Amino acid sequence: MKAWENNIRKIVPYTPGEQPDSPNMIKLNTNENPYPPALGVQKAIREFQMERLKLYPDPTSNLLVKALADYYKLEENQVFVGVGSDDVLAMAFMTFFNSDKPILFPDITYSFYDVWADLFRIPYVRPALDVDFRIKKEDYYRENGGIVIANPNAPTSIYEDVNFIRDIVEHNQESIVIVDEAYIDFGGKSSLELIKEFDNLLVVQTFSKSRSMAGMRIGYAMGNPALIKAINDVKYSYNSYTMNQTSLYYGVEAVKDETYFKETLEKIITTREWVKEELKKLEFSFPDSKTNFIFASHKFIPAAEIFNALREENIFVRYFNKPGINNYLRITIGTDEEMKQLLKALEQIINRI
Amino acid sequence: MKAWENNIRKIVPYTPGEQPDSPNMIKLNTNENPYPPALGVQKAIREFQMERLKLYPDPTSNLLVKALADYYKLEENQVFVGVGSDDVLAMAFMTFFNSDKPILFPDITYSFYDVWADLFRIPYVRPALDVDFRIKKEDYYRENGGIVIANPNAPTSIYEDVNFIRDIVEHNQESIVIVDEAYIDFGGKSSLELIKEFDNLLVVQTFSKSRSMAGMRIGYAMGNPALIKAINDVKYSYNSYTMNQTSLYYGVEAVKDETYFKETLEKIITTREWVKEELKKLEFSFPDSKTNFIFASHKFIPAAEIFNALREENIFVRYFNKPGINNYLRITIGTDEEMKQLLKALEQIINRI
Numbered sequence: 001m002k003a004w005e006n007n008i009r010k011i012v013p014y015t016p017g018e019q020p021d022s023p024n025m026i027k028l029n030t031n032e033n034p035y036p037p038a039l040g041v042q043k044a045i046r047e048f049q050m051e052r053l054k055l056y057p058d059p060t061s062n063l064l065v066k067a068l069a070d071y072y073k074l075e076e077n078q079v080f081v082g083v084g085s086d087d088v089l090a091m092a093f094m095t096f097f098n099s100d101k102p103i104l105f106p107d108i109t110y111s112f113y114d115v116w117a118d119l120f121r122i123p124y125v126r127p128a129l130d131v132d133f134r135i136k137k138e139d140y141y142r143e144n145g146g147i148v149i150a151n152p153n154a155p156t157s158i159y160e161d162v163n164f165i166r167d168i169v170e171h172n173q174e175s176i177v178i179v180d181e182a183y184i185d186f187g188g189k190s191s192l193e194l195i196k197e198f199d200n201l202l203v204v205q206t207f208s209k210s211r212s213m214a215g216m217r218i219g220y221a222m223g224n225p226a227l228i229k230a231i232n233d234v235k236y237s238y239n240s241y242t243m244n245q246t247s248l249y250y251g252v253e254a255v256k257d258e259t260y261f262k263e264t265l266e267k268i269i270t271t272r273e274w275v276k277e278e279l280k281k282l283e284f285s286f287p288d289s290k291t292n293f294i295f296a297s298h299k300f301i302p303a304a305e306i307f308n309a310l311r312e313e314n315i316f317v318r319y320f321n322k323p324g325i326n327n328y329l330r331i332t333i334g335t336d337e338e339m340k341q342l343l344k345a346l347e348q349i350i351n352r353i
Numbered sequence: 354m355k356a357w358e359n360n361i362r363k364i365v366p367y368t369p370g371e372q373p374d375s376p377n378m379i380k381l382n383t384n385e386n387p388y389p390p391a392l393g394v395q396k397a398i399r400e401f402q403m404e405r406l407k408l409y410p411d412p413t414s415n416l417l418v419k420a421l422a423d424y425y426k427l428e429e430n431q432v433f434v435g436v437g438s439d440d441v442l443a444m445a446f447m448t449f450f451n452s453d454k455p456i457l458f459p460d461i462t463y464s465f466y467d468v469w470a471d472l473f474r475i476p477y478v479r480p481a482l483d484v485d486f487r488i489k490k491e492d493y494y495r496e497n498g499g500i501v502i503a504n505p506n507a508p509t510s511i512y513e514d515v516n517f518i519r520d521i522v523e524h525n526q527e528s529i530v531i532v533d534e535a536y537i538d539f540g541g542k543s544s545l546e547l548i549k550e551f552d553n554l555l556v557v558q559t560f561s562k563s564r565s566m567a568g569m570r571i572g573y574a575m576g577n578p579a580l581i582k583a584i585n586d587v588k589y590s591y592n593s594y595t596m597n598q599t600s601l602y603y604g605v606e607a608v609k610d611e612t613y614f615k616e617t618l619e620k621i622i623t624t625r626e627w628v629k630e631e632l633k634k635l636e637f638s639f640p641d642s643k644t645n646f647i648f649a650s651h652k653f654i655p656a657a658e659i660f661n662a663l664r665e666e667n668i669f670v671r672y673f674n675k676p677g678i679n680n681y682l683r684i685t686i687g688t689d690e691e692m693k694q695l696l697k698a699l700e701q702i703i704n705r706i
Contacts, residue, residue, distance in 0.1 A: 002526075003526075003527035004449075004528050007499060009448050011586055012590075013587075016593035035407065050389055050394060050398055051389050053394065053603070056383055057568050058372055058374075083436060083592060084594060087591075087592045090592055095362050096362075098360050115590045116590070119591060173355075176357045200357045213407065214408055215408050215410050216598065217410070217595070233364055234362060236366040237364050237469070237472045238439075238440075238443050238472060242436055242570070244569050244570040246600075247599075250599075
């Protein structure tokens, strides 16, 4: 071993969902939206002035911050944007979790939280979900250096209401509470209204799911101006210009088109509710999803077997080989046609095995 | 003060150069390229398939990594890409500088190095440049936790040859040496050839200057596969998908067009050499720049005065109010027409004051 190797940060990297690119595949493995972005985005792409590319983007990302502030009826100093909600959350961990006390998040939740905590050497404790995969709010009444709750939670798909979040924040006014609402638009109600009451609450959302823009890498955080200033200070100290010119221009158009946004959500929710009924008929069980995915387990057939059998049919879903959830599949809601093909394949697999 | 405020990371944020957006301004303050990106980029913009935006980008950024590997005749596992060289350098600091010993970089250099060191709580020592703003290589023969050298250095514009860098790396085989070559294409020779000899050397470059793409945020690092794997592991643990779909597609086109790239560089170098002569006539002195900017001081008139007078003419240059360099202006090389207007304005200011 070379001497310099001792200076390398030791980490176990996060494993992102695979990004297969096979023709005619059905891709239901990373919770992308099956519908394209709003039409205004198409226009922004066509009309984009190449000359802009030679200039640094606005480091304050004001175009996009303003569009989001207008949309959510906030002040601009209450909104922070980053390169996907992963970038926003990573910076939030670095900015807000600098206590010697452990931060708290559920044992089953977005699998990036412990990776960030390890990366930034933040101590953490992971209270267990209950047997129905629900978060026990009492577990978050203890002393801590910060709290992160995904709501709806992933990969469980379970949504808790605003009073549940309020209760956790009320019990934790000495630390910063982050609510990760990546999936909130698919049937939940945002805790955003609570930022008026609680200046220690940060609400994080993303363009990757409900706004059909996983490929643009846009996420955002909303909270009181002191929190937003703190995270912006860290952002300016890490990379002053994180949002490229296309993200700013295309992103704004995605926010503007409320009608298309609502229509797309409605379509996905309708598909989801229909797929739930069909999965029940095939003897799958699952928590009642308020997200764009279903976290399902079959009565007889191990999830790993179904996962592999689906791959052979060129259908990709997500399987986590982790204790407690290793008999579940996380299935993204695609178009009706894609889900029909999935259901047909599942039926054949079940009958065959 | 609220209890949670104690958990916020304390930092003095980096101050990026202002990004004025005034009509008819002459913007020579952030070392952008005055020429647009290669024509292939225009085509990539027009032909970009909006459908791509709903899908996560390839987390390995393979399209772009491959294009760079081909261009520099490297293997793909020797190339890392990030959101501008700032992102690449920030991740490199986080990945490679985890020693208790201080890292070393010059007292006058890219002003982000100490910001990153502070952000990641890395100890550092800053050896002073000599009276001619040159790096003294003997200062880098001491024990350290890593080394960062900008070559050409900024804002001094001075280039040191490959043997100079080789000497520093040879004396430091126990720590990782980063050479930040943001400006290398404007007349220097890259130290890239040294990565064959030294597995502890990382060479960082950017699309923001020579490739006219500051607005796209693309930077890259080249080094031995062990270094590239280590920084990729940190990247995947921070944000798996940093490069958005447009960066990948537009970026590749900028790499492909070698002819345009060389023509643009030639134009900027020609303009720079002419501007040097004109500035001398106006009694400015400056190190011999091998970058796309000139770091100039006037014989009689304080830099701050000239800076403000130019602003009134809607001409923006960069002024650093820091000890040792507070009588210098950093002037980006623009088009011939822009530089003519600058020189005319300087002449008037000098005659007036």
